[in-house]
Amino acid sequence: MKYSFANDYSEGCAAKVLDALIESNAVQTCGYGLDGYCEEARKTIQKLIKCEEADVHFLVGGTQTNLTVIAAALRPYEAVIAVDSGHIHVHETGAIEACGHKVIAVKGNDGKLEVEAVKSVLDVHIDEHMVKPKMLYISNATEIGTIYKKAELQALRQFCDQNDLYLFLDGARLGCALNAEGNDLCFADLAALCDVFYIGGTKNGALFGEAVVIVNEALKADFRYMIKQRGGMLAKGRLLGVQFLILLKDGLYAELAKHANETAQHLQKGMKELGCQLLLESPTNQVFAALSHEEAKRLSQSYTFNHWEKIDACCDYYRFVTSWATPIEAVDGLLEELKRIKEEIACGL
Amino acid sequence: MKYSFANDYSEGCAAKVLDALIESNAVQTCGYGLDGYCEEARKTIQKLIKCEEADVHFLVGGTQTNLTVIAAALRPYEAVIAVDSGHIHVHETGAIEACGHKVIAVKGNDGKLEVEAVKSVLDVHIDEHMVKPKMLYISNATEIGTIYKKAELQALRQFCDQNDLYLFLDGARLGCALNAEGNDLCFADLAALCDVFYIGGTKNGALFGEAVVIVNEALKADFRYMIKQRGGMLAKGRLLGVQFLILLKDGLYAELAKHANETAQHLQKGMKELGCQLLLESPTNQVFAALSHEEAKRLSQSYTFNHWEKIDACCDYYRFVTSWATPIEAVDGLLEELKRIKEEIACGL
Amino acid sequence: MKYSFANDYSEGCAAKVLDALIESNAVQTCGYGLDGYCEEARKTIQKLIKCEEADVHFLVGGTQTNLTVIAAALRPYEAVIAVDSGHIHVHETGAIEACGHKVIAVKGNDGKLEVEAVKSVLDVHIDEHMVKPKMLYISNATEIGTIYKKAELQALRQFCDQNDLYLFLDGARLGCALNAEGNDLCFADLAALCDVFYIGGTKNGALFGEAVVIVNEALKADFRYMIKQRGGMLAKGRLLGVQFLILLKDGLYAELAKHANETAQHLQKGMKELGCQLLLESPTNQVFAALSHEEAKRLSQSYTFNHWEKIDACCDYYRFVTSWATPIEAVDGLLEELKRIKEEIACGL
Amino acid sequence: MKYSFANDYSEGCAAKVLDALIESNAVQTCGYGLDGYCEEARKTIQKLIKCEEADVHFLVGGTQTNLTVIAAALRPYEAVIAVDSGHIHVHETGAIEACGHKVIAVKGNDGKLEVEAVKSVLDVHIDEHMVKPKMLYISNATEIGTIYKKAELQALRQFCDQNDLYLFLDGARLGCALNAEGNDLCFADLAALCDVFYIGGTKNGALFGEAVVIVNEALKADFRYMIKQRGGMLAKGRLLGVQFLILLKDGLYAELAKHANETAQHLQKGMKELGCQLLLESPTNQVFAALSHEEAKRLSQSYTFNHWEKIDACCDYYRFVTSWATPIEAVDGLLEELKRIKEEIACGL
Missing domain, CATH: 3.40.640.10 (Type I PLP-dependent aspartate aminotransferase-like (Major domain))
Structure with a gap:
């Protein structure tokens, strides 16, 4: 799954x-x-x-x-x-x-x-x-x-x-x-x-x-x-x-929201560190980050997320949403996977 | 309650x-x-x-x-x-x-x-x-x-x-x-x-x-x-x-409905036996029975039910609804209480 | 016409x-x-x-x-x-x-x-x-x-x-x-x-x-x-x-309405005198009079008017409306025609 | 008027x-x-x-x-x-x-x-x-x-x-x-x-x-x-x-429309010749021409027309509509009046 x-x-x-x-x-x-x-x-x-x-x-x-x-x-x-x-x-x-x-x-x-x-x-x-x-x-x-x-x-x-x-x-x-x-x-x-x-x-x-x-x-x-x-x-x-x-x-109510925000911030920070451009710095539980089509395609084999809007011929913005239910491990998993994908692509794999 | x-x-x-x-x-x-x-x-x-x-x-x-x-x-x-x-x-x-x-x-x-x-x-x-x-x-x-x-x-x-x-x-x-x-x-x-x-x-x-x-x-x-x-x-x-x-x-789904119907039929039969006139013989989970205003008032101290429509100066029809959740004991309790009330009123109490 | x-x-x-x-x-x-x-x-x-x-x-x-x-x-x-x-x-x-x-x-x-x-x-x-x-x-x-x-x-x-x-x-x-x-x-x-x-x-x-x-x-x-x-x-x-x-x-405005009412009253009075039952005594410009279906059929060859509501197997109410534009002669004409039709039918023609 | x-x-x-x-x-x-x-x-x-x-x-x-x-x-x-x-x-x-x-x-x-x-x-x-x-x-x-x-x-x-x-x-x-x-x-x-x-x-x-x-x-x-x-x-x-x-x-229908178009074209041509900028070359009966606020104010003493949209601090576009009913003389009158106004303003009057 x-x-x-x-x-x-x-x-x-x-x-x-x-x-x-x-x-x-x-x-x-x-x-x-x-x-x-x-x-x-x-x-x-x-x-x-x-x-x-x-x-x-x-x-x-x-x-x-x-x-x-x-x-x-x-x-x-x-x-x-x-x-x-x-x-x-x-x-x-x-x-x-x-x-x-x-x-x-x-x-x-x-x-x-x-x-x-x-x-x-x-x-x-x-x-x-x-x-x-x-x-x-x-x-x-x-x-x-x-x-x-x-x-x-x-x-x-x-x-x-x-x-x-x-x-x-x-x-x-x-x-x-x-x-x-x-x-x-x-x-x-x-x-x-x-x-x-x-x-x-x-x-x-x-x-x-x-x-x-x-x-x-x-x-x-x-x-x-x-x-x-x-x-x-x-x-x-x-x-x-x-x-x-x-x-x-x-x-x-506040506790659940804080968890959603924290996991999103962790994700946003991680994606920036991996070199992803952001649509904007989001302070809440929605993160809008740029991926190349190839990155998006590979990442979507393990994670579900949505296309947001077009950037250019090779890149688009994608939306990642966290919630009260998102385990921090899921975020770490995604970041690791994205890192691996970027490295693979860099190596021409 | x-x-x-x-x-x-x-x-x-x-x-x-x-x-x-x-x-x-x-x-x-x-x-x-x-x-x-x-x-x-x-x-x-x-x-x-x-x-x-x-x-x-x-x-x-x-x-x-x-x-x-x-x-x-x-x-x-x-x-x-x-x-x-x-x-x-x-x-x-x-x-x-x-x-x-x-x-x-x-x-x-x-x-x-x-x-x-x-x-x-x-x-x-x-x-x-x-x-x-x-x-x-x-x-x-x-x-x-x-x-x-x-x-x-x-x-x-x-x-x-x-x-x-x-x-x-x-x-x-x-x-x-x-x-x-x-x-x-x-x-x-x-x-x-x-x-x-x-x-x-x-x-x-x-x-x-x-x-x-x-x-x-x-x-x-x-x-x-x-x-x-x-x-x-x-x-x-x-x-x-x-x-x-x-x-x-x-x-x-059928099982729950049958329970609702059975409890209602039990109630309807009981109220008829107590002399209550029915609006109609209902085969399902809603029972419409006539009570005098005095009967209704006393019964409503222990049970919740709704006024349905006017009959005359002293009596009206009231609606009693059962469901998948109604214990047969609750019906028995209501019937006993109504019997008691009718007897009290008959005795001029 | x-x-x-x-x-x-x-x-x-x-x-x-x-x-x-x-x-x-x-x-x-x-x-x-x-x-x-x-x-x-x-x-x-x-x-x-x-x-x-x-x-x-x-x-x-x-x-x-x-x-x-x-x-x-x-x-x-x-x-x-x-x-x-x-x-x-x-x-x-x-x-x-x-x-x-x-x-x-x-x-x-x-x-x-x-x-x-x-x-x-x-x-x-x-x-x-x-x-x-x-x-x-x-x-x-x-x-x-x-x-x-x-x-x-x-x-x-x-x-x-x-x-x-x-x-x-x-x-x-x-x-x-x-x-x-x-x-x-x-x-x-x-x-x-x-x-x-x-x-x-x-x-x-x-x-x-x-x-x-x-x-x-x-x-x-x-x-x-x-x-x-x-x-x-x-x-x-x-x-x-x-x-x-x-x-x-x-x-x-009043003058035109009065004319409409007067022609209608003339019509209503005339139809009553010819034995037509009225739905009600209308004081205004709409007259509702009963005709047998045969009477209605014959009258409709010279005049336009509307069916209003059923009475029984042989008769219905019909509506006749006058207005500021109705010549009194048109009313007289209709009454004469209806009289003639009633006489014809009475004679079995 | x-x-x-x-x-x-x-x-x-x-x-x-x-x-x-x-x-x-x-x-x-x-x-x-x-x-x-x-x-x-x-x-x-x-x-x-x-x-x-x-x-x-x-x-x-x-x-x-x-x-x-x-x-x-x-x-x-x-x-x-x-x-x-x-x-x-x-x-x-x-x-x-x-x-x-x-x-x-x-x-x-x-x-x-x-x-x-x-x-x-x-x-x-x-x-x-x-x-x-x-x-x-x-x-x-x-x-x-x-x-x-x-x-x-x-x-x-x-x-x-x-x-x-x-x-x-x-x-x-x-x-x-x-x-x-x-x-x-x-x-x-x-x-x-x-x-x-x-x-x-x-x-x-x-x-x-x-x-x-x-x-x-x-x-x-x-x-x-x-x-x-x-x-x-x-x-x-x-x-x-x-x-x-x-x-x-x-x-x-065509005849009336042609008259409306012709009077509008006459107006549009005239205003252009007087130096008015057009919003666009309109082929029909609406003309959109630029006037200075002062020109518009003076012209509106003799003619009715509508403000259309802002241009800058001193000029706006105004709409002039002709129709089947517009006499060509009315257009000529407006053009003459506008010419006079422009001359007055040029002379500092």
């Missing part, structure tokens, strides 16, 4: 999460996320983000969460602005448009949305012949592994306040972002700076699950109607409560 | 399902339902339904499944016909309409859709000023616990063939239906008679999951695009494969 | 409307309803309804108007209640559902929506598993020619206030309603009692056009975005302004 | 069109475009395009037409590719997205869509995590006045055939395109090369109206349901038939 660096959802869940599911399995609860586990998980999150008035809802997956939040927030002619690498723009099969809303894509800077780009959109969307931009969508960590600094979020927040826009942060990989080297944001900052965001479980140790946090009062009303209508209301909602409770109450 | 007869999704999952999840937890697979577990589960289902050309897809929940199937099948102006107690008409927060389609509701007969009712709809929907009926939606077991006989499905099938309509069967409680006394349908019959149907896991021993079976070639194209767009594509799709595999490969 | 009583849009427009269009044809104006004609028409309407704060928008047709108003007013999971003969429920090809909203149909009383029926809907729509009723849709005149009395509208208004519902009045045939015998409503009452309504032009002397009046502040924001997005913003919007101005500034 | 070069829908309709409307005004017809005028207009178009099997439908406006055609053609997850200046991408308030479909914008070449750009989209849209490109949307004339050559359309057609894509041509300004200098396309070519296109009336002498021509059999079914559902079915549909009949049966 090849070891896979293809993504951060290749396994089931972290051991403690599994234990919590096993332990609660026989307990009877009411359905649809109104049970005690969810209630306790909600309170844990409210405490963590230092915002007891926030509404917290648990959904199963990221696309589902993005479409439900955006469909709930926007009137029919309102649009959401995202960078052109944004998940909702590229990789959700038009889920936002299927809810009736345009995604306005702008160039990002290292995958991040900047005030200038947003401003340029607002400058030309001036009357009823065009959609009305109303929400900014950002991901942290971004789709290319970079993270937002506090000052960057503050600048976006300020611009949103000045222009009556919502700020929505997709936290599918929030664990890795908040536990990355160089990060200066905490959960409470997100609650202070975003109108709505979510804490991703699927990619950080849960079987599945995303916890939506709604801070802005204007976005709270009837959100459960939206979840149900879009098919996101899990009958056994307690499964989400159980998982987020164990992940968040005693630091497991 | 009160014991709950509120629904059939009060617990986690059946023990063997949990074991299968534990056992596979550390295995690496690819995402989105393209893994080996899903592949094997698909083959198991194709064999079970005696239709190897059928497409099988795994989704998380019922509303999600209904909206995805219907949105995939219909053009924008096409409508789906359902009985007025149909789940998509009443209890899915307008999920079908949110995908743009009208649900045309007709009176049912014991919760079942009949050819005559469908015909009356077609008779008046004659031109482009009205929606075009294109699909029949039925549930087996129905929302009130009754089941379709083979002859009833055949009649609907014939009418569909004559009128170019799709027949879609919601199998959220299909296990209970196919294992009920009086049932004369099997999985293979469903594949032969429906264009598309689903095998419900959530209410029959899985943590979650519904297996969509698409038989009609016209409905197969690009269904995975629809799943993704509507937010139903689970990242760790293997969780669905693992569960359906264990449920269906060696008869566990 | 047969004379047509099929509907009230068989001709072009009233002579004075045509003159106004001819006269303004060469004038240059800006587009999209922001021109001086529209501005003056808006002011005329605000004065007429005694509500200068009302927003007035001009759209081309009825279905377009209904879908734009409803899509603008409702959040995705909110629904509109209508009688089961309501135009949006039956005759708009699912236009409201195509905007994502469920139409909840209830039985009407002579085509009119009553508080009791609305209340029964609210009683069962109690949580997020069902749509949330938020708007009442009524037509005046109704689809079967009846009209609302002031007390009836007031009762609906009061119920809406108590239950946080919007009241939307479809005025496709408002001219006939407000000028019917027995009517006690005026334009100003509509502005006082409805959240939003429209004044129909298409069926009362215009080439086309409906004037939407938005009274409720909550429904005003960005309505022009909605019109544009749904394809209802006419490039040469001035055509709507020109027509509504001539129709409404000096009483032409 | 200032003379307006703001757009090509500032007046009512061409004299002959008005005459036809007057003449037919009192005639009774059936509704919804099933009348004799529409029938004859349809036949006229089928003959003109040399394709008697084509379906022809009449709608009121351009956005309405675009959204109806696209919503009818695409399944929910399918997308349409357009240049980033495309009308559906920029100026229809998200009408296409409101029907559920993503518009994929690519860079154009002089406002035109090229095979290379389409190919680059297809190269990256490879699985169900992304929308599926299914239609190309082009405008002729384009939004910046340029026109497609036959070879360009043929190249797009060939690519569509190879990749199972639809080609949809927005002909809002088709008259000007087909009658421009350098044009080598005729109506019959459009029918041979497009799957669906429309012949614009609103901007070429009609009060309103666009004639949709559906050539591809796969797009024909139930199109009238789509028109009705999206609010585009005009009750007095005959108004569209009357107008297209007079426009197309004896060459009036």
